[in-house]
Amino acid sequence: MRARLSEAAGMSIVQSLVLGLDKLVDVDAHEGPVYAEGERALYFTTLPKPGPEVSISRLDLETLEVSVVRESANGANGMALAADGRLLVCEQGTRHERARISAVDPATGAVETVVDELAGLPLNSPNDVVVAADGSIWFTDPSYGFLQGFKPEPAHGDYVYRFDGRRLRVAEDSFDKPNGLAFSPDESVLYVGDSGANHELGTFDPRRPHHIRAFDVIGGRRLENSRLFATITPGFPDGIKVDAEGRVYSSSFSGIKVFSPDGELLEEILLPGAVNFAFGGSTLFITTDTAIWAAQLSAKGA
Numbered sequence: 303m304r305a306r307l308s309e310a311a312g313m314s315i316v317q318s319l320v321l322g323l324d325k326l327v328d329v330d331a332h333e334g335p336v337y338a339e340g341e342r343a344l345y346f347t348t349l350p351k352p353g354p355e356v357s358i359s360r361l362d363l364e365t366l367e368v369s370v371v372r373e374s375a376n377g378a379n380g381m382a383l384a385a386d387g388r389l390l391v392c393e394q395g396t397r398h399e400r401a402r403i404s405a406v407d408p409a410t411g412a413v414e415t416v417v418d419e420l421a422g423l424p425l426n427s428p429n430d431v432v433v434a435a436d437g438s439i440w441f442t443d444p445s446y447g448f449l450q451g452f453k454p455e456p457a458h459g460d461y462v463y464r465f466d467g468r469r470l471r472v473a474e475d476s477f478d479k480p481n482g483l484a485f486s487p488d489e490s491v492l493y494v495g496d497s498g499a500n501h502e503l504g505t506f507d508p509r510r511p512h513h514i515r516a517f518d519v520i521g522g523r524r525l526e527n528s529r530l531f532a533t534i535t536p537g538f539p540d541g542i543k544v545d546a547e548g549r550v551y552s553s554s555f556s557g558i559k560v561f562s563p564d565g566e567l568l569e570e571i572l573l574p575g576a577v578n579f580a581f582g583g584s585t586l587f588i589t590t591d592t593a594i595w596a597a598q599l600s601a602k603g604a
Contacts, residue, residue, distance in 0.1 A: 333383035337582035380430030392428035482542035495539030510537035541578030
């Protein structure tokens with residue numbers, strides 16, 4: 303059932319950018335929201351159960367019916383849409399199954415490994431993924447699986463990677479816990495969140511990183527000129543997206559914060575529990591573990 307969020311519920315709407323905020327459906331929706339325009343559907347991953355057991359699900363935005371695409375998805379977390387319409391999935395793996403970036407056919411659930419190792423050694427627990435205009439796949443690989451007790455000791459550091467279809471290379475190695483990532487509209491800048499303050503399950507240490515860094519993307523391949531873009535408080539950055547005007551959106555403990563391209567905090571969509579989100583035109587679809595919300599904006603996704 304659709305329900306309008308009101309200020310009486312302890313949350314508010316910033317009128318200059320956010321035109322409305324509605325709960326679409328009560329559902330187990332944790333991470334990886336991906337909007338599929340041709341289907342008018344939203345794909346997402348469920349809250350991990352011990353194992354971790356995670357499913358990939360689909361919300362029909364016309365009927366609000368939820369269906370399961372892949373029942374047991376190897377600890378799936380962040381997702382993105384590939385050029386061929388398949389879902390690129392960050393599979394964190396388990397003690398018995400390797401982590402990887404996979405490609406999942408949303409119609410059949412068929413799965414194919416895209417990349418699962420660097421120099422013959424397994425990945426840690428891939429967290430979020432984006433696809434550049436040249437087809438290269440960029441993803442973060444923190445060691446949360448090990449810290450949360452469902453993966454063996456990591457074989458690599460906590461890196462940001464670029465995969466060109468043949469070779470996987472480390473794009474940046476200076477993060478504590480690299481998490482969400484997003485390109486600026488012209489792909490000249492890559493924003494990457496560091497959620498190191500959430501070092502172990504259920505913890506928050508403000509002395510550790512809880513910020514977003516920005517990098518210049520050189521030749522579509524290299525990252526240079528690292529700088530602090532914004533510190534996220536309360537909480538830490540998880541989901542990150544960019545709109546067509548270059549504004550940067552980040553989740554926090556209190557909701558979704560919106561920054562100018564210069565890192566100035568402009569507005570906030572107050573929605574405690576917001577985990578991740580995806581643009582669908584001028585709608586921002588937000589997962590909160592127990593529901594999916596839709597924020598109507600006066601902006602469009604990049």
